Amino acid sequence: MIKLKIKKSNFTTPIVTKNGDYQIIQFRYDGVRFRMSFDLNKIKDKKLRDRQFEIYRAEIERKLLQGWNPNENEDDEVKEVHYNSLSESLKFALEKKEGTVRESTFKDYETTVNKFIEQSNKAKLADADIKDLTRKDILNIFSSMTAKYKWSNKTYNKYLGNIRTLFSVLTEWEYIGNNICRDISLKKTTQSDFYEPANDLQLKLIKDKLNVDFSNLWDFVFFLFQTGLRPHEILLIQLKMIDLKNRVIILPKGIIKTSIKRIVPIDDYIYEYLLNKNLQNYHSDFYLFGTNRKFKNKGVSNETDLIPAADPLSRKTISKWWQRKVEIPLGIDVKLYSFKHLTANKRLEAGQSLDDVQHLFGHTNKAMTRVYATHLTNIYVDKLKQNKLSLNDMGLLN
Template sequence: MKTKWEGPFIYEPPNGDLDKDWLVWIKYQHPVTGKLERFRYNVGFKQYNTKQERREHGKALKIVLEDLLAEGWSPYNEYDVFAVHTNKNVVSLIDQYLEEVKGNIRSSTYKKYKIELNSFKNYLISNRLYNLELDEVKKATVLNFLNVQKNARKWKGKTYNHYLNDITTFFNYFHHNYDDYIEKVPTLSLKRAPIERPGNTAFNDWQFKKLKDLMLDNNDQMLYTFCSFIYYAALRNEAEGNYLKAGDFNFTAKTLKINSGTAKNRKTEYIPIYPDFMELLLELKVPEIPGDYYIFGKESRQKFVIGGPLPVGQDYFARHFRKYKEMLNLSERDGIYNYKHTRAVHLGEDGEDLYKIMKLFRHKDLATTMIYMRDLGINVQNTEFNKGRRF
């Protein structure tokens, strides 16, 4: 018997253009004329902002259509293919949860939740579990998802735990806020993955100089400038450096404001601007940039500038720095964040006052600074080890 349909097929615009329609389409035989007619489905694509996310969504949508067609569904049927048939369906509740918490959490946290939960959703769909209700989810389902992703994407323990924690938060949300949705959160008894804690690492003098030379030789001025900001201001690169605004700098008081929304301790703090850093800021004409513009910004999807209305992507600089790491055969854990620790080493070696280092690095007390410097191999007490006898 001849099949009544062709497909489904995923359509991706040329070059993966995110501004154009992505869709899944099928051809289905008209019940009267017998001709194959095309039907397009683009539901859900626009909520994803990367090619990879849209490709995964397309695969998930394709699976749903394949199952419906195999069960005898026809696009001529008078019901919505993608209608939610139960308000306790996990796949639909993930969308509901993301919508309900969107205005109540930081944008960076929301973005993280969205990536992680949509990954879980696509896993459920690809395994034909899209009709699974919330109270039917077993811990084995979540555990299998985590292990599959861990092996496929080579997760570290920290990433594994982030996904587990945020999936648990999702279940807890409906457990605490909705009656009769879920009696017991299935993930509470799952064990967290062990985390390797390698400690703080600074670049040695050769690495520090070589990295600077490589960036300048490759005319990678934006990355070079970003690394210098991390170094001078002792910033966390992705969480703080990416979101610096021109208005955060007070050129009269010679301070930089670290906003509570990006600071690790969730408190607004002010750090001193050292003379070398001030010289760089003036060279970049930061005082002339509108206060609400990001220092490391962009004017469009591909145009990156010093001073722009939009921030660069969170991992933009980390991705660009990777090639220099490979050139110097640095370890996987080495990265732009090392510049913060390198700053501490240089200040310690140059005899800077511990209190000033404490202020720059935003430590709660001098004891914390002393421990931090000791872990970096700096002799903060300037003790001379010269006693003993020759062998």
């Protein structure tokens, strides 16, 4: 009887572990854990799959007993297959995105990963080899997440877009051969009235209320409307970004969505507003709409909040103030962000072109601008109603 020559090594006996429908061959060699699947999970016949896993497990054990070192012998008969679980892979992709996108965008990715891993755990897929996952697995996870969080189609599409991006990172780093999320269809969405702009009566009510209660907040809304900037972008404007001589505000790429700096024109109304603020009396690092309030829980006031100051205010804080000062007391459902939509509508109604609004908003294409111009169709219809062209007046008919 021929005895195997056993090389003394610190390895554990390979075993097959199961997690739902997925199986893994696991063992440790010199303290390093190895997990392998060899794409066997793709075998649909369960009995055949079980047999194949046992065959591979036994072969790995035999090779280990013969002195095989999985860290060194890449060309051996039993080739090591790197195992990357779904949860580990998504965390890796998240790490690669950090520092390449805005902090708020990265937090969106982070939230998406946490929710996705939580649901994949319940589906017993979190430990599955990322290479073994199918499009059906992703759809099942998203279906469960949609039911749990009661997502709208728009929210579903947002989270799916995040996962698609992270899977693209995994494709780039060769964790997977192709992005199985790429061809998953987005859900149909309709134009939401969530950011429906205020009508003229509501505008008067808001202005009158804030002029008495918190006029600095009305100044903030005024600045939002005139510049077309997003609320969080305005909150990050420092005085050194304001060039009154050339009448522009230069926003660095770090605080806006685009990858290049953005130049915002200062119209006559904003120019007069800024001149009255005597900005030359403040340090250039001060925020245009900052706060010098020492205690966060102290009530807001024109003396301490939304003024040139060293400390910035958060977008969340402004939203809370808007709810408390406007939405709740006036009983109107007008969001602060809707003033960006109002800007687009009013400028088009005043005769400015879609190109003008696109440039003001810093959009890369008109499709993005049309999202904000909620009254665009009505504006075009009204213009067409005023048509002065008649075939009868062109001398073509008697």
